[in-house]
Amino acid sequence: NAGVTQTPKFQVLKTGQSMTLQCAQDMNHNSMYWYRQDPGMGLRLIYYSASEGTTDKGEVPNGYNVSRLNKREFSLRLESAAPSQTSVYFCASRKVGTGTNEQFFGPGTRLTVL
Amino acid sequence: KNQVEQSPQSLIILEGKNCTLQCNYTVSPFSNLRWYKQDTGRGPVSLTIMTFSENTKSNGRYTATLDADTKQSSLHITASQLSDSASYICVVRRSGNTPLVFGKGTRLSVIA
Numbered sequence: 001n002a003g004v005t006q007t008p009k010f011q012v013l014k015t016g017q018s019m020t021l022q023c024a025q026d027m028n029h030n031s032m033y034w035y036r037q038d039p040g041m042g043l044r045l046i047y048y049s050a051s052e053g054t055t056d057k058g059e060v061p062n063g064y065n066v067s068r069l070n071k072r073e074f075s076l077r078l079e080s081a082a083p084s085q086t087s088v089y090f091c092a093s094r095k096v097g098t099g100t101n102e103q104f105f106g107p108g109t110r111l112t113v114l
Numbered sequence: 115k116n117q118v119e120q121s122p123q124s125l126i127i128l129e130g131k132n133c134t135l136q137c138n139y140t141v142s143p144f145s146n147l148r149w150y151k152q153d154t155g156r157g158p159v160s161l162t163i164m165t166f167s168e169n170t171k172s173n174g175r176y177t178a179t180l181d182a183d184t185k186q187s188s189l190h191i192t193a194s195q196l197s198d199s200a201s202y203i204c205v206v207r208r209s210g211n212t213p214l215v216f217g218k219g220t221r222l223s224v225i226a
Contacts, residue, residue, distance in 0.1 A: 042216035105157030
């Protein structure tokens with residue numbers, strides 16, 4: 001039971017390049033999330049998927065696209081990377097239902113855009 | 115506006131000492147409050163989750179309190195260890211399937 005996994009761990013891009021960050025969870029969770037974390041700021045929600053087949057914008061969606069490939073996988077795509085997208089990206093998942101529905105985070109992807 | 119404010123921003127304590135971190139929130143309607151620990155270079159890990167009716171919850175040397183009337187929470191760490199050095203993030207969930215509201219965290223450094 002690996003929990004939430006993310007690939008890659010580190011990535012350096014040049015301005016204008018594209019890339020996809022991968023996320024997978026093996027906990028049979030309904031909802032999945034993409035966050036970015038910048039120094040001195042709290043985690044900010046980019047996009048989320050409340051359930052398989054649905055995606056919604058979060059607080060900072062500009063410059064990103066997402067795909068909920070199946071119940072396990074939720075990818076984040078940068079079509080044309082910009083230096084402002086230099087950040088640490090975290091994927092998370094949770095099971096929606098009764099109870100407190102804890103959110104579990106992946107280890108993060110550290111992205112630098114030059 | 116739904117916000118979570120944490121204090122202090124950073125804290126340095128000696129190994130073995132106790133400390134208390136504060137969290138004030140204006141999130142409404144309230145569902146639950148969580149404290150996460152985030153080690154450097156890792157994702158956040160949940161320490162405690164408290165609902166409206168819970169005043170205190172412990173997890174080993176970590177004790178969280180919640181005052182839903184004043185919208186304040188605290189995280190008390192007893193007999194600190196070097197491994198407690200991390201960022202501690204207060205997070206509040208609103209009712210319904212809505213996104214979490216995150217504080218900016220308190221950076222704790224425990225030194226020998």
